[in-house]
Amino acid sequence: MMKRSDLEIKSVEYRKKILKYILGANAGHTGGSLSCIDILNVLYNHVLNVSPQNFTSPTRDRYIQSKGHCVEALFVVLADKGFFPEEHLETLCKYKSHYIGHPTRKVKGVEQNTGALGHGLPIAVGNAIAAKLDKKDYKVYTLMGDGELPEGSNWEAALTAAHYKLDNLCAIVDKNTLQITAPTAEVCNTDPLDEKWKAFGWAVKEVDGHDIEALKAAFDSLPFEPGKPSVIIAHTVKGKGVSFMENNLKWHHGVPSKEEYALAISELDNSMQKAAV
């Protein structure tokens, strides 16, 4: 077996931490956090020019998490990047904690309070327009869930992004194909998704959202077309990395029992050991 890259090992560590803090909070969005964590890993460790040191710099890259409910994934990565001590996450979702169930600017590293779906893309569009107005070359990224795509504000913003030729903007769709009630295709089908984005004037790439190298390659090739906003449709698995959580609706908002947690950690540890062989 090929040796895993540092980022692949990081992804396993992130997954373990997501589960740890969800268990501690007795709350969280397990499935979606596990589906988007590889994307966040690549963004924060390979793509974004953002750090605790430059977080107030006008030229930093901006990341806005539209699927705010998967805050555990974001907080784990921000802690790893040094925005705050990881032990703060022991207060996740607890009374008086800033580390609440959706991103808030009270936590260093968070650009925008999110959680109501369909908000991230319009905000990212506004931010990208500001960058163009100031002729600054920072980039704006937003991560959306496929389940939130029926929100009309997304498509309003998609039109504006193309109209203003925002090639400094990249949206990523975490297409894990499941949402709280049922498969996304049954709730409100958005396929064929690539054609929709193309029709709205975006340049589209589809990748395996768990393939670190494929994600890196996609981000490295931004903008996909000059003068167009870019969207990465990341094909992912809800609950990725833990066999009994994968593709199981129960884990949208499910919190593991201590036994399930132990089993999950042991699976993740095994995958790490295999990788090291």
Next chain:
Amino acid sequence: MLKEIQVTGQKDTRSGFGDGIVEAARKNPNVVALTADLAGSMKLNQFMKEFPERYVQVGIAEANMMGIAAGLTIGGKIPYTTTFANFSTGRVYDQIRQSIAYSGKNVKICASHAGLTLGEDGATHQILEDIGLMKMLPGMTVIVPCDYNQTKAATIAVAEYVGPVYLRFGRPSWPIFTAADQKFEIGKAQFFSEGKDVSIFACGHMVWKAIEAGRILEDKGLSVEVVNIHTIKPLDTEAILRSIRKTRCAVTVEEHNIIGGLGDAIAQTAAKSFPIPIEYIGTNDTFGESGTPTQLLKKYGLDTQNIVEAAHKVIARKG
């Protein structure tokens, strides 16, 4: 005396906004104007001419406009969103609540064609609930200036204030009676007269109606205190209490539903610190309809004579 107040002209308050944003933009390079296809109605023509690169046409997509405004602040801009008051509030409440108010964003929500005086377009566009919607949002400043000059001054002033603001104004030509060179102070009530028999608290277009009513009452020998509450939030409770401790009764006047608007805010202040009889002038839990501003203000009980009658009634209730 209210008779001494001079009317220096007639103009729509939205033109005060249009002229104010040009001055704000001249002073501050970060001021940006957004519109959802209503640049003409919002009097942005001069802004577009002078600052074409700082003008963002969003198209008819108000929810998107609010999100874009929030995003522009992440890039250090001071966005002014512009559309009619109904599309500025009810239509986009979630965007304002989550992405602007809760996020503490420096967005100026500028809303024209508020209230009955929009006139002919009728109930769909005559929002009478927007002050209530906006004042309930934590951290939101709510400003309803009374004439062209004050709207212009308020538009300039809000650029200097950091935080979300709802700025409400209107469509019709209206008397100008405040100073052209005024400095607008957010949260500071404006006294047009001092009196001891009754306080009349008004906002927006209704301030002029309150002055007219006050003149009639003065002619009858009453001593009337007309107060412009141009900032409904934060409310100048100190000024309100100072006034009602003296007059011991009040009439509130607003082009808005009496449920949730200025009157409620005054009543809450009074109930907490100095309970007095209050009469409310405003629409009473109803939608509007088509008509001229004059016809509609009369029909819905917001005319000068209604204020006069309310004043007599509330003075009688003092006992």
